[in-house]
Amino acid sequence: MASTSSWKQILCGLALVFFGLFLGSFTSPAEAAIKNYQFDIQVKNVSRLCHAKPIVTVNGRFPGPTIYVREGDSVLVNVTNHAQYNMSIHWHGLKQYRNGWADGPAYVTQCPIQTGNSYTYAFNVTGQRGTLWWHAHILWLRATVYGAIVIMPKQGTPFPFPLPQPYREAEIVLGEWWNVDVEEVVKQGNNMGLPPNSSDAHTINGKPGPLFPCSEKHTYVLEVEQGKTYLLRIINAALNDVLFFGIAGHSLTVVEVDAVYTKPFTTQAILIAPGQTTNVLVQANQVPNRYFMAARPFMDVPIPIDNKTAAAILQYRGVPNSVLPIRPQLPSSNDTTFALGYENKLKSLNTPKFPANVPLKVDRHLFYTIGFGKESCPSCLNGTRFVASLNNISFEMPQVALLQAHYFNIKGVFKTDFPDKPPTSFNYTGAPLTANLGTSSATRLSKIAFNSTVELVLQDTNLLTVESHPFHLHGYNFFVVGTGIGNFDPATDPAKYNLVDPVERNTVAVPTGGWTAIRFRADNPGVWFLHCHLELHTGWGLKTAFVVEDGPGASQSVLPPPKDLPQC
Ligand SMILES: *[C@@H]1O[C@H](CO)[C@@H](O)[C@H](O)[C@H]1NC(C)=O
Numbered sequence: 001m002a003s004t005s006s007w008k009q010i011l012c013g014l015a016l017v018f019f020g021l022f023l024g025s026f027t028s029p030a031e032a033a034i035k036n037y038q039f040d041i042q043v044k045n046v047s048r049l050c051h052a053k054p055i056v057t058v059n060g061r062f063p064g065p066t067i068y069v070r071e072g073d074s075v076l077v078n079v080t081n082h083a084q085y086n087m088s089i090h091w092h093g094l095k096q097y098r099n100g101w102a103d104g105p106a107y108v109t110q111c112p113i114q115t116g117n118s119y120t121y122a123f124n125v126t127g128q129r130g131t132l133w134w135h136a137h138i139l140w141l142r143a144t145v146y147g148a149i150v151i152m153p154k155q156g157t158p159f160p161f162p163l164p165q166p167y168r169e170a171e172i173v174l175g176e177w178w179n180v181d182v183e184e185v186v187k188q189g190n191n192m193g194l195p196p197n198s199s200d201a202h203t204i205n206g207k208p209g210p211l212f213p214c215s216e217k218h219t220y221v222l223e224v225e226q227g228k229t230y231l232l233r234i235i236n237a238a239l240n241d242v243l244f245f246g247i248a249g250h251s252l253t254v255v256e257v258d259a260v261y262t263k264p265f266t267t268q269a270i271l272i273a274p275g276q277t278t279n280v281l282v283q284a285n286q287v288p289n290r291y292f293m294a295a296r297p298f299m300d301v302p303i304p305i306d307n308k309t310a311a312a313i314l315q316y317r318g319v320p321n322s323v324l325p326i327r328p329q330l331p332s333s334n335d336t337t338f339a340l341g342y343e344n345k346l347k348s349l350n351t352p353k354f355p356a357n358v359p360l361k362v363d364r365h366l367f368y369t370i371g372f373g374k375e376s377c378p379s380c381l382n383g384t385r386f387v388a389s390l391n392n393i394s395f396e397m398p399q400v401a402l403l404q405a406h407y408f409n410i411k412g413v414f415k416t417d418f419p420d421k422p423p424t425s426f427n428y429t430g431a432p433l434t435a436n437l438g439t440s441s442a443t444r445l446s447k448i449a450f451n452s453t454v455e456l457v458l459q460d461t462n463l464l465t466v467e468s469h470p471f472h473l474h475g476y477n478f479f480v481v482g483t484g485i486g487n488f489d490p491a492t493d494p495a496k497y498n499l500v501d502p503v504e505r506n507t508v509a510v511p512t513g514g515w516t517a518i519r520f521r522a523d524n525p526g527v528w529f530l531h532c533h534l535e536l537h538t539g540w541g542l543k544t545a546f547v548v549e550d551g552p553g554a555s556q557s558v559l560p561p562p563k564d565l566p567q568c
Pocket residue numbers: 043044045052053054
């Protein structure tokens with residue numbers, strides 16, 4: 001249920017201005033082409049929540065421009081950095097076959113683009129279609145530097161959807177807004193050794209909506225015609241919050257996640273973790289009116305977060321703006337049952353045309369525990385600061401990019417001795433465990449043989465607290481073959497895996513106090529980041545990377561780096 005108190009604010013101060021009406025055009029770009037984009041990173045004053053503040057943008061836009069391509073296209077994005085911060089951009093979910101140079105995470109696949117410099121990301125969009133997104137992958141700059149990637153299927157290939165082909169489509173990008181400089185917020189948190197202040201608002205297409213002060217004019221409105229079907233491409237670009245999203249009076253038919261088609265199912269709300277995308281069909285089959293679309297967090301442990309609701313409006317054509325919108329009923333913030341039930345409904349479409357090629361035999365078994373801890377920090381408020389770790393190792397960022405170190409065989413940058421299992425086994429999700437002072441901090445990666453099949457079990461622990469963690473793997477999609485609450489049992493749980501039509505994606509939420517098993521075939525050589533997509537936890541060290549070796553074939557090795565690759 002939406003909290004009545006926050007909805008009351010709407011009823012008091014409702015004066016919505018039709019602002020930013022946007023319907024994605026449904027015209028088709030030409031067959032396999034080269035798409036050129038210029039991204040100018042520039043600081044611009046953007047007004048939200050009562051005052052304007054300078055934010056880092058792409059081309060002065062917030063959210064940034066949509067990359068609109070067709071499967072098979074080549075893409076060139078020339079990123080020119082006019083801002084005072086170092087920059088790098090990640091094309092989240094694009095597989096970048098042999099081409100980590102265009103992947104983007106700073107100090108993982110490239111050195112940052114320094115102020116005044118340019119770098120052209122060059123990549124091909126092969127074997128993928130659907131919704132992905134791009135975002136800054138350095139510091140917390142992705143708070144304002146993000147946008148959608150829409151990959152249309154090949155010319156003449158219809159969507160495999162159960163309803164009529166959508167009449168129109170629109171991107172719905174969910175975000176988080178700080179009313180102060182987010183880098184200052186992070187600095188303050190780090191200096192104190194505490195979590196930085198949580199955000200001041202959630203946003204839909206960059207707009208908080210009418211539940212926030214001074215924000216009536218910052219409301220996204222989507223106009224629809226009765227009787228038509230719409231495709232919404234929903235992206236969670238928030239830094240730290242898993243979100244519910246729903247539309248009053250309308251059900252959502254989920255048809256795709258992370259640019260992979262799913263078996264369609266209908267739901268009143270979707271659950272979407274930072275990094276994930278979800279395509280839904282919406283039928284404008286209700287009484288013409290104004291209906292709220294809303295997003296607000298799911299959090300099932302008592303950790304204080306920004307729990308405020310962002311709202312936008314689905315407006316039937318001809319209905320005047322003076323009509324009060326109808327409010328949606330989202331699951332309550334702590335509705336674990338809804339969350340687990342929703343995740344269980346996600347299955348690959350798995351048709352002959354779109355098969356689920358799940359690895360059935362596993363060459364390499366990995367088991368990683370997710371833990372929080374504290375380490376000594378004499379200058380911090382409490383004499384300690386938070387750290388987060390995988391297998392009790394908190395990842396230390398290097399000074400030069402890992403992919404360069406790998407490709408040019410530069411010694412001393414990283415080790416490939418990341419352990420396949422935790423140093424000690426314990427009752428991971430049992431009674432709360434006090435944080436150990438002693439988690440080690442190092443740049444340790446895991447080496448993976450080319451084209452081997454990998455199973456990774458991510459196990460949450462109760463070190464300080466249990467919590468849900470959305471894990472993102474770069475360079476690959478993976479299949480989510482199993483998940484459960486409590487401790488993973490290698491003797492009994494694998495028998496319950498879904499090896500037929502598990503959901504295929506690039507980011508998966510490990511449930512609070514539970515585990516998730518993923519499988520993938522390591523057929524993309526390079527250095528690929530694996531990390532929690534909550535920026536807070538990534539910053540605390542909840543990350544590592546796989547070094548996937550070159551294969552023996554001529555076209556099975558990392559491509560040479562582009563000439564303009566930034567140097568450190
Ligand atoms: C933003 O606005 C402030 C205060 O109005 C002004 O001092 C500053 O120069 C502006 N910055 C930019 C990048 O426009």
